[in-house]
Amino acid sequence: MKAAQITKYGGKDVLQTVDDAPKPTAGAGQVLVEVHAAAVNPFDWKVREGYMKEMVALALPATLGGDFAGTVAELDEGVTDLAVGDAVYGQANALSGQGSYAEFTPVKAEAVAPTPKSVDLTTAAALPLAGVSAYQALVEHLGLKSGQKILIHGGAGGIGSFAIQLAKHLGAHVATTASAEDTEYVKGLGADEVIDYKTQKFEDALKDYDAVYDTVGGETYTRSFQVLKRGGTIVSMTEKPNQELMQKHGVTAIAQATRVNPERLHKLAELVDQGAIKVNVDKTFPLEQASEALEYIREGHHKGKVVLKIKD
Numbered sequence: 001m002k003a004a005q006i007t008k009y010g011g012k013d014v015l016q017t018v019d020d021a022p023k024p025t026a027g028a029g030q031v032l033v034e035v036h037a038a039a040v041n042p043f044d045w046k047v048r049e050g051y052m053k054e055m056v057a058l059a060l061p062a063t064l065g066g067d068f069a070g071t072v073a074e075l076d077e078g079v080t081d082l083a084v085g086d087a088v089y090g091q092a093n094a095l096s097g098q099g100s101y102a103e104f105t106p107v108k109a110e111a112v113a114p115t116p117k118s119v120d121l122t123t124a125a126a127l128p129l130a131g132v133s134a135y136q137a138l139v140e141h142l143g144l145k146s147g148q149k150i151l152i153h154g155g156a157g158g159i160g161s162f163a164i165q166l167a168k169h170l171g172a173h174v175a176t177t178a179s180a181e182d183t184e185y186v187k188g189l190g191a192d193e194v195i196d197y198k199t200q201k202f203e204d205a206l207k208d209y210d211a212v213y214d215t216v217g218g219e220t221y222t223r224s225f226q227v228l229k230r231g232g233t234i235v236s237m238t239e240k241p242n243q244e245l246m247q248k249h250g251v252t253a254i255a256q257a258t259r260v261n262p263e264r265l266h267k268l269a270e271l272v273d274q275g276a277i278k279v280n281v282d283k284t285f286p287l288e289q290a291s292e293a294l295e296y297i298r299e300g301h302h303k304g305k306v307v308l309k310i311k312d
Contacts, residue, residue, distance in 0.1 A: 002310075003102035004290035005061040009050030015291040021063065024098050024106045025074070031082060031107050032074040033092075037125035038100040039067035040285075040306040041158070045294045047094060056095040064290070065100035066091045068107070069115055069124035070311070079109045087115045089124040091260040101290050103310060113265035116272040123279045126305035130158035131268045131277065133258040134166050137213050137235045139267075141254050146171025148210040151202065151227050155191055156182035158305045159215050159237070162277055164189040169276040175206055177220075185303050203227055214239065225249045280304030 003021035006014045026032040044064050046052060069089040072082055082088065090112035092098070092105040099105060115124040138144045150167050154160040155176030167174045168190035175193035178186045183194045195202040203226040210232050212224045217238030222245060224234055230250035241253035271277045282302040285293040287310045297306050 001103045002287055003063045004065070004287055004308075005063050005101075006048055006058075007061045009048065009053065011049065012291050012295050015048055015064065015294060017288045017290060018061075021061075021102060023104050026076050026106055028076055029078055029109055030076050031072055031079055031088070031109055031112055033068060033070040033088060033105050033107055033112070034073040034311070035068050035070040035100055035103060035105055036121040036309075036311045037069050037284075038065045038308045038310060039126045039129070039158075040290075040293045040297050040308060041066060041129055042297055043094060043129075044101075045298045048294065052095060058095065059097050062097035063099045063102045063105075064094065065102070065105070065308075066094035067125055067128045068092055068100035068105060069121040069127075070105075073104060076109070082109070082112070082114075087121065087124075088112050089115045089121075089128055090265060091128045101287065101308060101310075110262065111260050113262040113269065116269040118273045118275075119279065122284065122307055122309055123281060125307050126158070126279050126281055127162075127268060127272070128260050128265065129258060130305065131162050131272075132260045132264045133159045133237065133256070134163040134213075135264055135268055135271075136258055137237075137256055138163060138166050138170065138211075141235045141256060142211045142213070142233055144170045144172050144211060147173075149173045149175070149208070150211040150213060151206055151209050151224065152176045152191075152213045152215075153220055153224070154178075154215040155186040155189070155194070156303050157215060157300075158302075160186075161189055161280055161304045163213055163215075164191050165277045166271070169271070172211075175202075175209070177202055177216075182303060211235070225251060225253075281307050283307075284309050286310075 208229040212234040214236040
């Protein structure tokens with residue numbers, strides 16, 4: 001089977017596409033998916049470079065990738081709510097060494113669900129991690145309501161693009177940070193205010209916000225506390241809650257670890273089929289160019305999502 005694999009940790013050149021990777025099978029509680037498309041996420045190049053090796057040491061060679069869309073090829077007898085041939089999307093274990101950058105990937109049944117009915121598999125592959133991240137933050141952690149104000153950092157990125165649309169669907173006033181060249185893009189998603197993070201200080205321009213969704217971290221995270229009103233909440237994808245700043249500003253801070261599960265995937269599919277969320281696939285690459293796709297993501301010039309097309 002074709003797969004994009006690493007045999008060691010490192011830069012662009014360590015990711016190679018091979019034709020003779022062993023085809024996996026569905027283990028206990030798993031579904032084997034024939035992958036049609038796989039989204040490329042920043043997490044993937046971090047795995048490639050070894051940032052996660054202290055957490056999980058990969059057995060090399062390792063196939064990268066988490067997000068996917070495809071069809072069920074086989075399933076464990078204990079999986080009863082799916083059938084061979086079903087169109088599904090979800091997230092493979094990106095640290096298992098049997099990821100989604102391949103013609104087949106084994107996935108836990110608790111991380112897969114039927115695809116949205118209104119989009120093709122290439123589009124569906126772009127949804128799981130970024131879409132569920134936005135849903136989990138805005139709906140579950142923040143409980144964002146109509147009339148509230150939210151600042152979303154990194155509005156032109158994969159997560160930010162979905163978060164802006166979801167926030168507008170929920171009736172919120174949305175400010176976002178983006179580069180000047182991405183201003184029209186994020187406005188098209190529904191952003192009411194756009195702060196050019198290269199030339200403006202968002203903490204000077206925005207005050208008394210109910211919520212902040214941080215996908216950037218570092219100094220951006222700590223400065224964001226100044227935007228919130230007392231009683232507000234900040235959710236971060238990268239930072240642990242800062243107790244000192246929480247007490248100083250009288251706010252709640254939450255660290256989010258995204259978990260893709262069937263319930264969230266079902267909710268996400270409903271939002272897509274309702275037209276509340278549209279998927280912008282910025283660029284597609286063939287599996288043979290997985291290395292180039294990762295570099296494109298790493299350089300940060302994408303608007304929305306980048307996807308590997310594995311099967312027509």
